[in-house]
Amino acid sequence: MKHLFPLLLLVFSYFSVNASESYSKVEGLKAFAKLYGYVKYFHPSEEASKVDWEKFSIYGAEKVESCNSDTELLASLQELFHPIAPSIKIYFKENEVAYDISQISPKGEEKFKELTYWQHEGLGLGMKYSNSLYKSVRVHKKSQMIFKGEPTFGELIQKPLTNTISCQIPLVLYKNKVATYPRASDAENTNLNQSLARINTVGCSLGLRLGNIVNTYNVFQHFYPYFDETGTDWDLALEEALQYSFNSPDIMEIHIKNLERFTAKLKDGHINVYQSETEKYFPAFAWEWIEEKLIITQVFDENIPLTVGDEVMMVDGKPALFYFEKIEERISAATNGWQKYKSSWKSLEGSRGTELKLLLEEREVRVTRNINTDIYFDSFIENEKYKTIEDGIIYLNLDKITWSEIKAKMDELNESKAIICDLRGYPKGSHFLINYLLPQKDTSRQWMQVPKIIYPDQENIVGYTKHAWNLSYIRNSKLSDKKIIFITDGRAISYAESYMSFIEHYDLATIVGQPTAGTNGDINPFNLAGDISVSWTGLKVFKHDGSQHHGVGIQPDIWVEKTVDGVKEGRDEFLEVAIKEAKKVLH
Secondary structure: OOOHHHHHHHHHHHHHHOOOOOOOHHHHHHHHHHHHHHHHHHOOOHHHHHOOHHHHHHHHHHHHHOOOOHHHHHHHHHHHHOOOOOOOEEEEHHHOOOOOHHHHOOOOOOOOOEEEEEEEEOOOOOEOOOOOOOEEEEEOOHHHOOOOOOOOOOOEEEEEOOOOEEEEEEOOEEEOOOOEEOOOOHHHHHHHHHHHHOOOOOOOOHHHHHHHHHHHHHHHHHHOOOHHHHOOOHHHHHHHHHHHHHHOOOOHHHHHHHHHHHHHOOOOOOOEEEEOOOOOEEOOEEEEEEOOEEEEEEEOOOOOOOOOOOEEEEEOOEEHHHHHHHHHOOOOOOOHHHHHHHHHHHOOOEOOOOEEEEEEOOOEEEEEOOEEHHHHHHOOOOOOOEEEEEOOEEEEEOOOOEHHHHHHOHHHHHHOOEEEEEEOOOOEOOOOHHHHHOOOOOOOOOOEEEEEEOOHHHOOOOEEEEEOOOOOOOOOOOOOOOEEEEEEOOOOOOHHHHHHHHHHHOOOOEEEEOOOOOOOOOEOOEEEOOOEEEEOEOOEEEOOOOOEOOOOOOOOOEEOOOOHHHHHOOOOHHHHHHHHHHHHHOO
16 A cells, blocks of 8 residues: 555646646647547648548647647647648637638639538548448539538638637638648648658557547547437547546557447447457357346356356356446447347457356356357347247248248238237348338338538538438238237347338337337448447437437337246247237237
8 A cells, every 4th residue: 555645646647737737638638639620520621631530640649648738739739730731720719819811812823713611411531431321522613512501711610629729720721623722831741741651550559549539539529410319428528538548558458448438428329349350259158137137048058057047146256237337338328228238248248268257146157258259149049030820820030031031921921810020139121021011102201311511519510311211012912901010129229220110100010029229320430540440320310200219219019028937937028928919819
């Protein structure tokens, strides 16, 4: 204990005082993060369009991290951004003056005649894949516009960066064939490019970790569509993630957990943070929280001394509930159902050959993680694709059966009295079944919406590009007047929820089970330094009546809970309730 006080004093001095008693390194990095996003996504200079933003985030974070006062921070920000954005102003608030528009007004000698600015339909800039839904364009001709709506020449981003420093950033510049006005000096560009060439984007240095936080913050700050629904304090989350980066070692696994914890606050079930070269392994069993107990639900290896129905009291020396709390704080989930599902397997993953120590009611069991991800999930015992439960009742497992297989069974389906459709997961392209269930034409036309953005911080959104499935219906379909039951739960996410949204909106079936994941919309992944990828939801999805879907999901008509006794007896209690409902048409 004798070393504790000096250590605490060192940490306090590093983050709070340094050379200036009032200066905060975290606040300095927050200022860099904000300026980085404003210039990257909204300032249309030619120099900014060509910079390596991944390396720039690391380089800038390293320079700003070395600052020890507001004066040093201001000088560093000016030095960093002037080579890529020579027309922006970064200054102490006390020195603020109106922006002089003549500084961006060419004199005519170089034929700067075209205006250029950014338009974003969702976010295309810097994303991992090209996607017809998500686009970013630095417009300089009317023919390039992806939607109607543009900033006017002279409009500025005028924002505070810290309590003492602000910025003015033009949204529109003049352009010729090779440059925007004004140009940065060749010497400045050369010096910056030489500095960026020396930046290492592998490993796990402090600069890399901070740069990744900066990049991640800005993608969501300007383009995440669900802040109104989640109520996330994203600036506070940024502060916490930066602080954690300072306090953590240069270990990639810890950095990824910090990114997970950071993005979990967004409550987006599509968010995954992963490194392609890192393979996860699992022990040969599954567990779930049932009746507020951690219960073994499946065992894949008869040599493991576990039995379905066993209760786990402690995991690695910690109470099971506490162990899961630490897992769940790294899971981005819009509903309890998705968090419960994802934590059930994320709590088991780890490095190959590592052990989990489980304390059961009467014994201790050690299990080894020795099954890779693909084999683990393929090991789950699931219901068959198709079966006749009894005369007149047919069961379809939509997680496994394809549309072509359903079509091959259409004669039997037409002769049935009730059909149970199991959608506790992700369908195999079988949503064409909806066409046969619809009694009328699909008239829902705007339940998927992509934001049109020209201003930062999601201010004054221009509008939304609206999308729908535009389903047809099959005239004289024999399925549209049958008793249909859908089973679903918190595992149903994204495409599965699009499917279920039609069932709910057009009242095509009785829904049995639990709410879906409450997360829908095409994902839009991006890469970070260190071979890290992050997926997220890039558009906004509503229920077909225009009400909120995110965090709500598709609600069941009949709620079902698993029981410990049901697990021990090998019963599918959700299916039992569905069968009971289906039998009502047999009598």
